[in-house]
Amino acid sequence: MGIYVKKSIDVTYEDNSHGKSVTAVKTFEGEYMDKILEDIEAWRYENGYIIRSSLDFENFVHSRGDN
Secondary structure, eight states: OOEEEEEEEEEEEEEOGGGSOEEEEEEEEESOHHHHHHHHHHHHHHHTOEEOSOOOGGGOEEEEEEO
8 A cells, every 4th residue: 555645637628418418526536647647537528518627737636546
């Protein structure tokens, strides 16, 4: 078991499916910011969401993570 710095970011997005527009927030987390951003892009692309929040590195929160 290892300890690492976990990075997380809240993503505000718009879902226009099912004939209505819904704004929601989803949290993504992991060990590497670049990998998290790739996961967000894949998730957005697969679901057709419109991201409304900034995905800058400054918006990541750092906390303790355990493997």
